[in-house]
Amino acid sequence: MPHYKKLKIPLLWLRRHTSDREFMLLSSVLVGLTAGLAAVVLKTLVHYIHVLLAYGNRLLDQPYWLVVFPLAGILLTVFLVRVMFNGHIGRGTANILFNISQKSSMVERHKMYSHVLTSGITAGFGGSAGLESPIVVTGSAIGSNYGREYHLNYRDRTLMLASGAAAGIAAVFNAPIAGVLFAIEVLLTDISISAFIPLIIAAVVGALCSKIILQEEILFYIGQREFFEAGHVPFYVLVGIISGMMSVYYTRMALRVEEVFEAYETKVYQRAIIGGILLGLLIMLFPPLFGEGYDSIRLLEGNNAEKLLQESWLAFFGTNEWLLLSFIGALALVKVFATTITIASGGNGGNFAPSMFVGACSGFFFARLMNLLEVTKLPEGSFAMVGMAGILSGVMHAPLTAVFLIAEITGGYTLMIPLMIVAATSFALVKYFEPYSLDTKKLAQKGQLLTHNKDRTILRILKIRHLIETEFQEVSPEATLGELVQVIAHSRRNLFPVVNDSKSLEGVILLENVREIMFKAEKYDVVKVKELMVKPPAIVQYDDSMADVMKKFDESGAWNLPVVEGDVYLGFVSKSSIFTKYRKLLIKTTNV
Incomplete structure (x- = not known):
């Protein structure tokens, strides 16, 4: 018997002999432990690949290796995805949101390990992307497949999925x-107090895994040494505004670069080579x-930014303060290109760490500029930290996650007030220009995104194709009244679509409109259906969103509306069927 089946037996016994609540608490420990170990494996893999290539042999002393390594990493990732995973692994948090909304929180089994392998290679070889999105996908897959294995319902399976993601982060x-907070803000659209306990347990277990196993140089940790001064509040507000503007820039530029690479969607190796070379040139x-980019963030926070300049070709011009400031500002602007090229060309990674990198550069840039202009004396390290929260809040649309993440990695809450100011200001500004985050914008455009508005969420899940009723009796516009009467006599409906020979809908016959004439036998052979039909109050297209359909029902006052694809008649959709399906989904999608 395989080992995993031996392990499954006692859990199945517990599933039968414990309450649902007790089993969920135990499950959160197991999912948190597994997701935490997966994160440990990923961070360790990237660390030692990077050490071996970049430092072990001092290969980065030769600039051309900065092109070769990222290109090799992207090509190897593309090769593995095509050979091992049929060319598709579903990247990013958006893919998990799609699984929640469209696949009942069922995540493919291979995602429990495929993202660890591919993102580890991409980032380890120098790809300019973060590991957080891959670990979110990995943890979510672990939680989802655990729920599938032990026959959890949709609500509990979704909670385990979110617990795995929380443990990974x-x-x-x-x-x-x-x-x-990440699980609550990004993945779960509806949550009750009872659902917090499994999330907390899983997150604590995941954090303990990394705390016990990983060394400090592998974990991203910064010791906060500077304190908040109330007199700096106006400058923190300015950083929040700058962070919001940079977040909008980040989101829009990333989407534009992705569109460029979509032209090479079928030419995967050509796309990888082009992207790898472009990325390598940017890194040179x-x-x-x-x-x-976490090493660079540490240098900015520790007021050692000069070391960043010393590693570049600009060091030839010395360490002029204004040159350094220009270099840091350029880093903030070009990071989005490096990250998007890495991912769009075939590498695996996310925008979590890059957002923090851009934020650190932006915050440091602002503080150093103020200091050079002698406007005031600002703590550059602290402004680098709050800048991270600002961009993370704006790009990911997760202000609470941003605030508490920076507070936790700095080992204290001395910057809590400026973190909240910057994150809230950035988020408010970004929401005005970009209602959806970078990861969810495309899903929202397709109507596949779960939102915190429960009614809107369920309407997006509902699809017209699942609600079309086809038992209505069709009649030809050239049919006589007598033929119509025969159709009416054998139908249980009081509505009849008038369809021509090419299956196009020309109108409808309402029983109430013909009830009087249908008893006049002398007109059976004289009156044609086309003389009796009326135009339907509204017509539903097959690809209409459910929100549009409900709007048509409200405006027309009808109870049944015809559905067409182009001009071809398909059937009718009724309010009653929509309400019935709505009630079922409302029960299904309400979390415990």
């Missing part, structure tokens, strides 16, 4: 509170773009 940053110009 908690383990990557040793930040359990941020892990819980700006070496801090190599990898996740």
Whole structure:
């Protein structure tokens, strides 16, 4: 008997002999432990690949390796995806949101390991992307497949999925509170107090895994040394505004770069080569773009930004303060290109760490500029930290996650007030220009995104194709009244679509409109159906969203509306069938 089946037996026994609540608490421990270990494996893999390639042999001393390594990583990732996973692994948080809304929180089994392998190779070889999205996908897959294995219902399976994601984030940053908040803000659209307990347990277990196993140089941790001064509040507000503007820039530029690479969607190796070379050239110009970028953030926070410049070709011009400031500002602007090229060309990664990198550069840039202009004396490290929260809040649309993540990785809450100011200001500004986050914008455009508005969420899940009723008796516009009477006599409906030979809908016959004439036998052979039909009050297209359908029902006052694809008649959709399906989905999608 396989080992996993031996392990499954006692859990199945517990499933039968414990309450649902007790089993869910135990499940959160197991999912949190597994997701935490997966995060440990991923961080360790990237760390040692990076050490071997970049530092072990000092290969980065030769600039051309900065092109070769990222290109090799992207090509290897594309090769593995095509050979091992049929060319598709579903990248990013958006893919998990799609699984929740469209696939009943069922995540493919291979995602429990495929993202660890591919993102580890991409980032380890210098790809300019983060590991957090891959670990969210991995943890979510672990939780989802655990729920499938032990026959949990949709609500509990979704909770386990979110618990796995929370544990993954908690383990990557040793930040359990941020892990819980990420699951709530990004993945779960509806949550009750009872659901917090499994999330908290999973996040704590995941954080303990990384705390016990990983060394400090692998974990991203910063010791906060500077304190908040109330006199700096106006400057923190300005950083929040700058962060909001940078977040909008990040989101829009990333989507535009993705559109460029979509032209090579079927030419995967050509796309990988082009992207790898472009990424390598960017890294040659700006070496801090190599990898996740956490080492660079540490230098900015520790007031050692000069070391970033020393590693670039600009060091030839010395360490002029204004040159350094220009270099940091350029890093903030080009990071989005490096990250999007990495992912769009075939690498695997996310925008979590890059957002923090851009935020650190933006916050540091602002503080150093104020200091150079002698406007005031600002703590540059603190402004780099709150800048991270601002961009993370704006790009991911997760302000609470941003605030508590930075608070946790700095080891204290001395910056809590400025973190809240910057994150809230950035988020408010971004929401005005970009209602959806970078990861969810495309899903929202397709109507496949779960939202915190329960009515809107369920309407997006409902699809016309599942609600079409086809038992209505069709009649030809050339049919006589007598033929219509025969159709009426054998039908249980009081509505009849008038369809021509090419299956196009020309009108409808309402029983109430012909009730008087249908008893005049002398007109049976004289009056044609086309003389009796009326135009339907509204017509539903097959690809209409359910929100549009409900609007047509409200405006027309009808109870049944015809559905067409182009001009071809398909059937009718009724309010009663929509309400029935709505009630079922409302029960199904309400979390415990």
